[in-house]
Amino acid sequence: MYSTHVRSVSAIRFLEEGSHNVRMKQLIGREDGARKTAMHELIIGKGGYSTMHRHEWDHQLVVTEGRGIVIMDGKKIALRPGLVLLVQSNENHQFLQRGKTPLHFVTVTPL
Secondary structure (H helix, E strand, O other): OOOOOHHHOOOEEOOOOOOEEEEEEEEEOHHHOOOOEEEEEEEEEEEEEOOOEOOOOOEEEEEEEOEEEEEEOOEEEEEOOOOEEEEOOOOOEEEEEEOOOOEEEEEEEEO
16 A cells, blocks of 8 residues: 655656656656556646647546646637546647646546
8 A cells, every 4th residue: 555645746857858847746656556557637837738648548637736737639618626637548639728727637548
């Protein structure tokens, strides 16, 4: 078993090329005993965004704070606290922060 608190995990700069003003907290990873999935909190600061990208795996996320939009295969979806989203494999997607406070979401991805 592994346990921590989101506030106890340090955020690092998200190094995905083309992203701007994005930080990430690895909440659960392989070194914590995870065998199949990892959990991260992404924090997109004022005016920040991820690059448009896609990958070969599904990932799920839940928005915990802030506002933004996700562009998925050309469609825009508003992001707000409580929204749950499934990004399926090979769907083009990009996250953009909007509003006065950073956008926070927790995501689960395969290891």
